[in-house]
Amino acid sequence: MKILIVDDFSTMRRIIKNLMRDLGFNNTSEADDGKTALPMLQAGGFDFLITDWNMPGMQGIDLLKAVRADPKLATLPVLMVTAEAKREQIVEAAQAGVNGYVVKPFTAATLKEKIDKIFERIESAK
Amino acid sequence: MSELNNHMEECLSIVRALSESIEEGNEDEVDRLLDEITKLRESSLFQEVGKLTRQLHETLNSFQVDSRILSLAESDIPDAKERLNYVITMTEQSANITLNAVEKALPISEQLKEQSSSLEKKWDRFRQRQMPVNEFRELSGEIGEFMVWTARNAEHLHEHLSDVMMAQDFQDLTGQIIRRVINMVQEVESGLVELIRISGQRMITVEKSGANKNSIEGDGPRIPGCESHKDRVSGQDDVDDLLSSLGF
Numbered sequence: 001m002k003i004l005i006v007d008d009f010s011t012m013r014r015i016i017k018n019l020m021r022d023l024g025f026n027n028t029s030e031a032d033d034g035k036t037a038l039p040m041l042q043a044g045g046f047d048f049l050i051t052d053w054n055m056p057g058m059q060g061i062d063l064l065k066a067v068r069a070d071p072k073l074a075t076l077p078v079l080m081v082t083a084e085a086k087r088e089q090i091v092e093a094a095q096a097g098v099n100g101y102v103v104k105p106f107t108a109a110t111l112k113e114k115i116d117k118i119f120e121r122i123e124s125a126k
Numbered sequence: 127m128s129e130l131n132n133h134m135e136e137c138l139s140i141v142r143a144l145s146e147s148i149e150e151g152n153e154d155e156v157d158r159l160l161d162e163i164t165k166l167r168e169s170s171l172f173q174e175v176g177k178l179t180r181q182l183h184e185t186l187n188s189f190q191v192d193s194r195i196l197s198l199a200e201s202d203i204p205d206a207k208e209r210l211n212y213v214i215t216m217t218e219q220s221a222n223i224t225l226n227a228v229e230k231a232l233p234i235s236e237q238l239k240e241q242s243s244s245l246e247k248k249w250d251r252f253r254q255r256q257m258p259v260n261e262f263r264e265l266s267g268e269i270g271e272f273m274v275w276t277a278r279n280a281e282h283l284h285e286h287l288s289d290v291m292m293a294q295d296f297q298d299l300t301g302q303i304i305r306r307v308i309n310m311v312q313e314v315e316s317g318l319v320e321l322i323r324i325s326g327q328r329m330i331t332v333e334k335s336g337a338n339k340n341s342i343e344g345d346g347p348r349i350p351g352c353e354s355h356k357d358r359v360s361g362q363d364d365v366d367d368l369l370s371s372l373g374f
Binding site: 015 | 288294295296297298299301302
């Protein structure tokens, strides 16, 4: 399983990368905003996307919308990990088709729980 | 000046034509010329209204700058203080979590070192066949205990290291907050520059009108404590401060 982690802060990317390794996901790549992430995703090979919301260049919500609009990527599971905590933002992400939403600061247990839930849903949908 | 002359000449030519038409008794022509004079009047009225509108627009614009500065002072700056206090809280929390985890992990690493070096010495004696059977039984028990202890404490170390890692999330969150405060400071700065530009213009006009009323007469050196000298600067520093407050 190959995972793309998108966040403009390298410290947060490293934290998520290490947490994912703890959960048994060793194959991760990183991008610092939507603009760099989208071509990487379009090049193919990724099975999971973890993205921040607030980033310079292309924001996470726009990356999510671009992913859903791309026929090749439309079904890619997307987890949003962000400090954006307004109700309307969470609603917007949900409407755009996000699979999970984790608000920073978060714990390792929360991240694990949300990822497990996403995979459970994908399994049961099969 | 030439515009005014043109205007007067135009009026004059219409009035001449008008008096001729009246003498000739040409009623239609008289009406037409009267209309023309009215139009001339109206066009200069429109110009005045135009000027007034422009002034009003500019004044309203300068009010907008003022009200933005007001909202910066009333809500954004206290808000920024709150945000920066939160940054202090978060960095402090992270530092404490990190230090706590390190304080728990260090004794584990020390114990690990002590126990393994004690076992190593005994193991060496066993390998050199210098160990009686009874003692070997004891050693074998110790090795068993050590392995259980190591497995358990490796887990603890992992927990503590994870705590240290998670505590670093402050960098992202405080970074976002500080970025916003920097943006606000930049906005305050440009607002102040704009305000100085506007009020600076007013000050220059006030100075000019003041200078007209009572032209600057020599008044001698400043006298400290003198009531009528209160409006004077107290030294070069004040001069420099005043100038720099005006944007120099």
